[in-house]
Amino acid sequence: MVVYPEVQALDVTGPVEVFDTVNRFLPDPAAGYRIEYVSAAAPLVRTSAGLMIQAAPLETGEGRMDNLLVPGGWGLGQALADHDLLCWIQRAAKRAQRVTSVCGGSFLLAEAGLLDGRRATTHWAYCQDMARRYPAVTVDPEPIYVWDGPYVTSAGVTAGIDMALALVEADHGAEFALEIARYLVLFFKRDGGQPQFSGMLDAQLADRVPIRTAQEWVRAHVEHPLPVPELAERVHMSPRNFSRVFRREVGMTPGQYVVQTRVGRARELLESTDLSISQIARRCGFGRVETFLRTFDRAVGLTPGAYRQRFQVLAPAGLLIEPPVAAGSQG
Known part of the structure; x- marks a missing residue:
């Protein structure tokens, strides 16, 4: 070095x-x-x-x-x-x-x-x-x-x-x-093709409280339908004004943010669980599996199945190697 x-x-x-x-x-x-x-x-x-x-x-x-x-x-x-x-x-x-x-x-x-x-x-x-x-x-x-x-x-x-x-x-x-x-207590071993940072980091929480509240609601309820009028009503804004301010604050439309959040949650589940593709689609708010497959492929460049094959890391049943123990110590 x-x-x-x-x-x-x-x-x-x-x-x-x-x-x-x-x-x-x-x-x-x-x-x-x-x-x-x-x-x-x-x-x-x-x-x-x-x-x-x-x-x-x-x-x-x-x-x-x-x-x-x-x-x-x-x-x-x-x-x-x-x-x-x-x-x-x-x-x-x-x-x-x-x-x-x-x-x-x-x-x-x-x-x-x-x-x-x-x-x-x-x-x-x-x-x-x-x-x-x-x-x-x-x-x-x-x-x-x-x-x-x-x-x-x-x-x-x-x-x-x-x-x-x-x-x-x-x-x-x-x-x-x-x-x-x-x-080394790494969360998971990342493949080289893994993006440098997640989509969630790419869209940080907005400075304005109403928009940030809407973002937090989307993240907490990603499995539900999240139409823009409902999000706007939740933060006491008109849909038109909400969409305009949201785009200015976040850099994308509310609809784009919802899709990005759904895809981000799907990536997490594909990496860390054995849930079926249809189960993940439902948990991430995609009404149809076909919609999930098409949206995920367009956003990530891989099908959900291919993404899981490359990036899934589940903890194995037991350690393959034993940690080193100093001579004379009691394990």
């Missing part, structure tokens, strides 16, 4: 904790990961959060490597202007089996010319900037991570954990990677 001043601490520690946890559970230590930090600012590199990382000089990282990981951070601007760092990344990429980045680290890979002609992602807030700066790179703002040949780029900050788990899955299998995710 290459680090630099003001690197994002979680971009570094998130993936590293995944790899370190793997090392503690593997029966054969030789099959694990040996983690090395290199930096032009060695021996001590200060992260944006004030944590200090002990790193070796760049020139010590000249041997063969399985994974090169480049994180992002608030010091990215200065890192992009560091010619020696960019040249080292170019050379190191030729020796690495996989070249990966977290968040803004993809800018460093692109600046080094490594992503030209490839598909990549970065933090959703910077995808447009990346696309403008590097027109030869196909920037995809949606996925949590993108795997294109030997290059794996991940979205913002915590997405680096998902990417690290994908690398573990490639090295040690899906079942083992899922158990690592469970031990």
Whole structure:
């Protein structure tokens, strides 16, 4: 892992904790990961959060490597202007089996010319900037991570954990990677195609109390019919004024918000339950299964069945691996 001043601490520690946890559970230590930090600012590199990382000089990282990981951070601007760092990344990429980045680290890979002609992602807030700066790179703002040949780029900050788990899955299998995710108390192990943030985050609660009240009502009663006149009456507004103010405050019409909320709830149920498609359709307020299928496919780009197959994670019956216990301790 290459680090630099003001690197994002979680971009570094998130993936590293995944790899370190793997090392503690593997029966054969030789099959694990040996983690090395290199930096032009060695021996001590200060992260944006004030944590200090002990790193070796760049020139010590000249041997063969399985994974090169480049994180992002608030010091990215200065890192992009560091010619020696960019040249080292170019050379190191030729020796690495996989070249990966977290968040803004993809800018460093692109600046080094490594992503030209490839598909990549970065933090959703910077995808447009990346696309403008590097027109030869196909920037995809949606996925949590993108795997294109030997290059794996991940979205913002915590997405680096998902990417690290994908690398573990490639090295040690899906079942083992899922158990690592469970031990790290992750809510679920996200597939790379999972959107960077949910539709519910995309439409935050409005500032005006009546509109926010209507939004909260929709979320709490998604299984019921939610016609606009009824929502307007509930917050003591005329339907026309309600629709106008709602669109201005939320950025979409009340009808669009209802559909987005229904689809968001359906995604949650598909990911976390074994309910049938028809049961989910009813619980999310779709009067007909056909309507649910058509609406979900149009909004997500997958049928509900395909979405479940890719993203459902149910807790298995028991742990496949036992947590490490210090010698002499009583379990």
